[in-house]
Amino acid sequence: SVKKGQIVRVDKEKYLNSINYLSVxxxxxxxxxxxxxxxxxxxxxxxxxxxxxxxxxxxxxIPTPPAWLPTYMLIKSDKLDYERI
Structure with missing residues (x-):
């Protein structure tokens, strides 16, 4: 399970086979x-x-608004060093 503040990527195969992608x-x-x-x-x-x-x-x-995605398709990633502006 992912937590607030965690850094993640999206699993490409899971996303491309999801209703989220197909509905777009x-x-x-x-x-x-x-x-x-x-x-x-x-x-x-x-x-x-x-x-x-x-x-x-x-x-x-990335100049794009945040998006809601199912947590099952997220991959935990390394922490980033940045400041949100």
């Missing part, structure tokens, strides 16, 4: 989301919804 309707081989697999994000919040446990993830240095 991206074209095949879409590269716009590669940062969620390659870069690391910080868990800002954790909530339990009817569909399971989700974490609110903010990616460091």
């Amino acid at each position: 309707g991206h074209p095949p081989f879409y590269k716009g989301l590669d940062y969620i697999y390659e870069d690391r994000g910080e868990v800002l919040d954790i909530r339990i919804f009817e569909t399971g446990e989700y974490a609110l993830i903010a990616w460091v240095g």
Whole structure:
């Protein structure tokens, strides 16, 4: 289980086979989301919804809003040295 403040990445295979990805309707081989697999994000919040446990993830240095993702597809990562502005 992930914790608030933890640094994570998204498991690409689990995400691409999830309803979260399929519901967005991206074209095949879409590269716009590669940062969620390659870069690391910080868990800002954790909530339990009817569909399971989700974490609110903010990616460091990526100009995009935070996103809610199921915790089963998150991979714990090394701590980052940065200051949130």
